[in-house]
Amino acid sequence: MSVLALIPARGGSKGIAGKNLRRIGGRSLVEWSILHARQATSIDRVLVSTDSVEVREQALAAGAEVPFLRPTKLAGDEVLDHPVFVHALNWLMAQEGEIPELLVHLRPTAPYRLPGWIDAAVQTLRDNPTADAVRSVSEVTQHPYRVFEIGEDGMLDPIMRHRHPNPALLRRQELPPLYLYNCVIDVTRASTILEKGSMTGDRLAPWVMPAEDVIDIDGPRDLAYAEWVISQKDQT
Numbered sequence: 001m002s003v004l005a006l007i008p009a010r011g012g013s014k015g016i017a018g019k020n021l022r023r024i025g026g027r028s029l030v031e032w033s034i035l036h037a038r039q040a041t042s043i044d045r046v047l048v049s050t051d052s053v054e055v056r057e058q059a060l061a062a063g064a065e066v067p068f069l070r071p072t073k074l075a076g077d078e079v080l081d082h083p084v085f086v087h088a089l090n091w092l093m094a095q096e097g098e099i100p101e102l103l104v105h106l107r108p109t110a111p112y113r114l115p116g117w118i119d120a121a122v123q124t125l126r127d128n129p130t131a132d133a134v135r136s137v138s139e140v141t142q143h144p145y146r147v148f149e150i151g152e153d154g155m156l157d158p159i160m161r162h163r164h165p166n167p168a169l170l171r172r173q174e175l176p177p178l179y180l181y182n183c184v185i186d187v188t189r190a191s192t193i194l195e196k197g198s199m200t201g202d203r204l205a206p207w208v209m210p211a212e213d214v215i216d217i218d219g220p221r222d223l224a225y226a227e228w229v230i231s232q233k234d235q236t
Contacts, residue, residue, distance in 0.1 A: 003122060004045045004100035005037035007064065008084050009108050010075040011052025016220060020055055020108045024223060025230035029108035030055055034062040037106055040118035044100070049088050051075035067091070081105065085193050102126075103193070105186035109217040111226050112233070113184060121185045121207040132201020133188040137179035138211040145175050179206060182214045 009030040013019035020030045027035065030048065037046040048059040048066045051074070056066040068091055074084055085103060092099050102125060104118060117136075125134045145167035148156040160167040163176075185207065192201040215226045 002044050002100040003042050003102045003104060004047060005040070005043045005104045005106055005118075006085060006088055007033045007037065007046070007048045007059075007106050007108060008081065009033075009048055009050045009052070009055050009059070010070065011050065011055055012075065012077070014077050016217070016223070019217065020050075020052075021058065022217075022223060024111060024227045027111075028058055029111050029217060030059055031062045032111040033106040033108045033113075034059060034064045036113040036115075036118060037104070038063055039115045040104075040122075042119045042122040043104060047088065049084055067095070082193065082197070082199050085188075085199065089190060089194060099190050101190055103188050103190060105188065105199070107183055110182075110184045110215060111217065112213065112215045112229055114213075117209065118185055121187050124205055124207045125187045125189070128205045131203045131205035132192040132196065133186065133199065134205045134207050135181050135200070136183075136185040136209050137206045138182050138209050138214050140178045140180050141211050143175050144178060145170060179208065180211075182209070182211075183216055184209065184214060 007030065009020040016022060021028045034046055034048070037043050046064045048055065048064045049070050050056055050059065050066065051070045051072060056069065059066050070084065070087065074087055089099050102122065104122060121134050121136060125131055145160045145164065147159050149159055151157040158167050164170065186199065188199055192198060215222070215229060217223060217226060
């Protein structure tokens, strides 16, 4: 079952200028994801999809393939993951005559992954033949049972009232485990992308990881936090 790691790393960014090239712990964000993919024994190829010549040069130097530059129409803030993956698969089919069976989506915005995580997520999909995809998730740290809307009367209204009459009054140990999609590792079948027109399909299996290990770079403060975490932990 062939496995391709695809790392989307466009040149622009709304929150942080040139985000994918920002350096933490001695590597740029795109270089960290390439390193993680190359460490994984389940990955056969590592490919970066970018519209940026500078990202392409860094990715090639880090050991990834960058056989094309992504069209500008697929590099805007509003572009979703699915068309980017369809573009890559169509390019591979047109140029090489075949496509991988599984794709591992590694976002440069998650610069912290331990060796073995990717392989475990890939194995989860292999072990679940009826699943269309796998997503890394972690237990929520801010529980929805303690989340409210403010109603038209100005009073707090718990959004999980349909699950419990007074959800916010439950003790912590009584709260049901709920999970957040954390964007660290996605594994998807090529057939899910091309035939179901989706990155998740109808049956989505979880790969659970600790919430404290999740880093998602969105703003400058996240970069500072990631720098500290990576300085404390060994990913190599």
